[in-house]
Amino acid sequence: MCDAHAGKPVPHMRELLEGLPKNWGRWGENDEVGALNFLDAAEVLRGVASVKSGKTFTLQVQMGHPKGDPVWPGRAGAQRFNIMDKGDFLCGAGKESPGNHEFADDVMIMYLQGSTQYDALGHVWYDDHIYNGYDAKTTAGSLKKASVLPIAERGIVGRGILIDMARHRGKEVLDKGETFDHRDLMEAARAQGCEITKHDILLIRTGWIGSYYRREKEEFYADFIEPGLTFSRELVEWFHEMELVNLVTDTIANEVTADPETGVVIPLHCALMRNLGVTFTEITALDTLAQDCAADGQWTFLYTAAPLKVVGGSGAPVNPVVIK
Ligand code: UVW
Numbered sequence: 001m002c003d004a005h006a007g008k009p010v011p012h013m014r015e016l017l018e019g020l021p022k023n024w025g026r027w028g029e030n031d032e033v034g035a036l037n038f039l040d041a042a043e044v045l046r047g048v049a050s051v052k053s054g055k056t057f058t059l060q061v062q063m064g065h066p067k068g069d070p071v072w073p074g075r076a077g078a079q080r081f082n083i084m085d086k087g088d089f090l091c092g093a094g095k096e097s098p099g100n101h102e103f104a105d106d107v108m109i110m111y112l113q114g115s116t117q118y119d120a121l122g123h124v125w126y127d128d129h130i131y132n133g134y135d136a137k138t139t140a141g142s143l144k145k146a147s148v149l150p151i152a153e154r155g156i157v158g159r160g161i162l163i164d165m166a167r168h169r170g171k172e173v174l175d176k177g178e179t180f181d182h183r184d185l186m187e188a189a190r191a192q193g194c195e196i197t198k199h200d201i202l203l204i205r206t207g208w209i210g211s212y213y214r215r216e217k218e219e220f221y222a223d224f225i226e227p228g229l230t231f232s233r234e235l236v237e238w239f240h241e242m243e244l245v246n247l248v249t250d251t252i253a254n255e256v257t258a259d260p261e262t263g264v265v266i267p268l269h270c271a272l273m274r275n276l277g278v279t280f281t282e283i284t285a286l287d288t289l290a291q292d293c294a295a296d297g298q299w300t301f302l303y304t305a306a307p308l309k310v311v312g313g314s315g316a317p318v319n320p321v322v323i324k
Contacts, residue, residue, distance in 0.1 A: 005263035034277020060319035078110035118307035122146030142312025160303030166207040173207030174227035
């Protein structure tokens with residue numbers, strides 16, 4: 001991994017992203033869903049046209065895995081507590097009801113970014129403004145603007161394309177800190193016999209989240225470095241020109257955690273999510289889908305997702321469904 005910034009001061013996000021495109025105002029001053037606006041009825045039908053066999057795949061990781069769920073350090077995975085089961089009825093705590101039905105109940109406490117999730121466009125910001133120029137003070141207590149709710153209300157349906165970067169590089173899983181950019185993605189697409197096209201929902205497999213369940217946790221989280229997309233001005237311009245709507249990866253951050261050149265942490269969250277309105281879907285399970293795509297040579301499909309309707313949420317859990 002290149003570490004060119006070592007010893008140099010880390011620039012402010014503003015300096016790094018100076019002069020790069022923004023989509024603020026493109027869909028009106030009240031817009032809260034950003035590039036999802038590109039997903040009109042014609043785009044839904046383009047996704048439907050890529051359905052060939054009817055095979056379906058779900059992309060959420062399990063919540064409450066015995067190993068603990070993979071999360072950004074400082075967060076915790078979902079914790080589920082059973083508060084009613086057969087035992088309550090055996091000891092009389094569960095009340096008899098007419099007809100004598102009994103039931104189990106659970107409570108769950110979780111970070112909204114603590115499983116496979118959609119980030120709200122207002123999730124990350126710099127310079128006191130979130131997506132579309134809304135004042136970052138509107139995030140106080142809950143997101144009053146660009147929360148996950150408008151994204152959840154509309155849902156996400158369109159043509160998805162999976163790029164298996166790990167397979168393209170002949171690996172089961174990319175290395176910690178291993179990076180790639182838009183040129184690598186296009187080259188991998190060509191090798192897969194497909195093409196990334198305008199308004200696609202872009203899914204990228206690194207093998208990273210799948211490897212979480214096989215590795216020691218200490219090793220997985222050490223230095224918190226993931227493989228992933230790396231920042232460049234050209235990459236941001238490419239996303240803008242391609243009008244890509246949604247970035248979906250099997251990593252926690254959707255990008256290599258810190259830009260190896262400058263040391264800036266998660267610049268693509270700011271350049272793509274805050275400035276262009278590209279929605280981010282993180283911690284997805286892509287291994288089974290990728291295996292199937294490699295087997296039948298079909299890397300494009302109908303992608304659908306409906307994050308939970310969390311009022312004011314900075315994100316929401318989701319179980320996307322792919323139909324091939
Ligand atoms: C942060 O919240 C900082 O990152 P993510 O969007 O990856 O959860």
